[in-house]
Amino acid sequence: MGTGTGEVAAFRNVSKSYGRVKAVNGLDLVLRPGETVALLGPNGAGKSSSLDLLLGLREPDSGTVELFGGTPREAITAGRVGAMLQSGGLMSDVKVRELVALACKVHPKGHAPDEVLRTAGITEIADRRVDKLSGGQEQRVRFALAVAGANDLIVLDEPTTGMDVSVRRQFWAAMRAQADAGRTVLFATHYLEEADSIADRVLVLHKGRLIADGSSAEIKAKAGARRIGFELHPSDGGALDEALLRALPGTVGLDVSTRADGVHTVRIRSTDADAGVAALYKAGLYPRGLEVTTLGLEQAFLTITGEKDKDDEEAEASAR
């Protein structure tokens, strides 16, 4: 059992390098029971490496990884973790049903194979040979292996790769049922809309470090969740005052371009668009063609990782 602190999984200052590449760099992270957590990051951010460490497939160079207060292997042996890896292959020359039955049989708290086939939506292909499946069908078989028993934690690495849209929807419905049953779900994805709509907590990894951790609304807010766009025409009077725009409440980013006829196009990223727009009018400006738009998680994500890159470059430059 856990240490009584209600931790499903914990990374404590974990680092892992491959040669000179730091795949995971000082990762500190705790997962709590019942959470559905998305792990986001560009390719090479350390997502798969982090999951490998979490599942004990690799050993960290420093720091510790705990699952349910013990080692990953102990948690797996106790049947508390199910996982679906991107690189997890399947046995060849066997039928889907035989493979699923094997997974159920070896699981300490295994379900009935028929039930698992149904959960994963693969009852119709149960008698097919594993080596004769499409990519999306293979993914569902992998999912079946991950839910073959009553796990407390389910780990999925890019689970919907290769699935078409309708299958993907079915898949997430099955996944949500697992979460509703009180299981903790951790999934890595590069489909940001999946993280946005399914996860109640989003982790953003970048170059092996955790650079954001919060609900998807919080992540968006951190990035400056809304964009205010407008034009300032010289004929309306008043010169362009960038300092004033920058001082508007909630402003986290400013971009101004000027056309030959003197019209300024202004784009502001803001965490508080309402107050920003009110202050704009109060300052006596006449914004034309005013638009306030919400940033998707995708843009938020790009903004956060982009800013991190800039910070890193500046830190490097000042260190020189």
Place this chain on the structure above:
Amino acid sequence: MTTLIKLEILRTLRNKRYLMFTVLYPALLYVFFISAYGSGGTVAGGVSVKSYFMVSMATFGAVGAVLTGSAQRISLERKSGWTRQLRLTALPGRAYTLGKIASCAVTTLPAIAVVFVIGAIEGVDLTAVQWLGLAAALWLGSFVFAALGVALGYAAQPDAVQPVVMIVYMLMALFGGTWFPVGDSLKTYARFNPVYDYNQLASFIHGQSVAGSAIAALAGFLALFTAAAAYLYRKDAQQA
């Protein structure tokens, strides 16, 4: 663990390549050798062609079954990630390797039996005890090559494993008395060839004593290959 082992055996028997390569091929070669050398003839040392090649083709089939069954599959399944997936189950790490060796042990039996049946039809005359003793000796001897197969499966990269296995297999067969008896000049070195020692296990049916030195050599090879397999397996697990 038994579920995994059963499934491993089942899938191997289902594989058509296995049947072709390890059961049919040695049987056909056996028939060919009998007609090429003449069924009444003897090879060097006075052993009849029929019984000499019955043994060498049985060992040929058994070694083939075991090497391809373990080395090739392990290597391919390391590449596909099946070995990683298995490490996410409650099965102990050794279950996978044991499953492979167990399925090897089962699949050598048809390879040996088919050649024996042909031999009996062709008139190889042994007592019941000799038949059973020979079958048991050849079956037990195949474990040496199962261990070698596991080691090769973890040592060789998937795209290289087939040629590596074939070269090892053919060289051992060539200098191990599989296709022709080992000449006196080569006998000094032949005892360092596990296939030669394996073939020597049959010496008792040719009116000679039980080959104690061959048994000792095979035991040595078994220890060596098992140690190599265990080392390579652990190295592989660390690289995930």
